Amino acid sequence: MDIGLCAQIIVVFLCPVTAGVSCQDEAGEPVDWFIIYKLPMYKIGEVGSGVDYMYLDSSGGSWHMSKYLVNTSEGALGQTLNQLYKGKAYQSNSSVYAFYNDAPPVLDYIQGYGHTKGVLLSDHSQGFWLSHSIPHFPSFPERGYRYPSSGRTNGQTALCVTYSYDQVQLIAKQLAYLYPRFYNCSVPAMFSADLPQLSRLCEGNKAALTSDKWAEPLLSVRGEKFVSFAKSERFVDDIYTGWVAQDLHTDLLVETWQRQSHALPSNCSLPKHTMNIKRIRLPGSVPFQSHYDHSKWCVSLAFKDQVTCLGDLNRERAQMWRGGGLICSFNPRIYSAFRLLVDWYIGC
Secondary structure, X not given: OOOOHHHHOOOOOOOOOOOOOOEEOOOOOEEOEEEEEEOOOEEOOEEOOOOOEEEEEOOOOXXXXXXXXXXXXXXXXXXXXXXXXXXOHXXXXXXXXXXXXXXXXXXXXXXXXXXXXXXXEEOOOEEEEEEEOOOOOOOOHHHOOOOOHHHOOOEEEEEEEEEEHHHHHHHHHHHHHHOOOEEEEEOOHHHHOOOHHHHHHHOOOOOOOOOOEEEEEEEEOOOOEEEEEEEOOOOOOOHHHHHHHHHHOOOEEEEOOOOOOOEOOOEOOOOOOEEEEEEEOOOOOOOEEHHHEOOOEEEEOOOOOOOEEEEOOOOEHHHHHOOEEEEEXXXXXXXXXXXXXXXXXXXX
């Protein structure tokens, strides 16, 4: 599916986010979407706590430093996940949920699954999809909100979007391409007819795919446009260079975990280029290097294109053979927030 530049049209309705299952802001109120950027512990010339984070949501403004720490349940992640934990949605037959992480908490690592991490929770009205980069997170529902100590060292990102139930059905199809490692999930009988792929994945079975990748337009409950790019392991290529940059017709600046000797170099061999970001500077913070940043995101080089994507995969050779995806936004405020973080990148 060729999404193209027409995907840049944004439709935002004036109606508020309705009560029910949704992303929650830092006051515990429903919000259309939020993004957090957890700062790494090691910054240039400085050592931090490893649990401070910047926050941005659909209510307006740009990044601000949260007054909460990511390892406490008062912040947006905790408020959102407490619908499962304290609300005990995981014990109810009136909602469907799935926790997935290629490096789950407690359990041993198993190869063969997509390199993807997230949470899906919905009732028959609406729900949220939380996509993040944090290994060993979140904890099992019965344990309550916990942030892993291993998640302190590196930078991390998380994107939460509230969707109506019809969009959740599309998301479930995207998850079939990602082939996540579900370590805790439930699809009650009243949902199974609508979510057959999710039911099979929860049972540990791969769903049948009609292609090796798929791009799906999604609308938040307030009508904001996102696009989910999901590739299976059968699409053997760098998702940024071989697909997203070409499909969206824009050069990309890409921030992923730049481990020495593992990273792919900047690539200008195709009509649209991908260039590695090497240094990030969050507002009001000293800069930090990409090898201390486990987040995965990209922005268009050209300000006019206003593309921002957050997701699952690093630009490294081994992950060309892994399932994974990106969720892309065409919101100018999200784009400006991320584009201004780029302190240094490597051209071709």
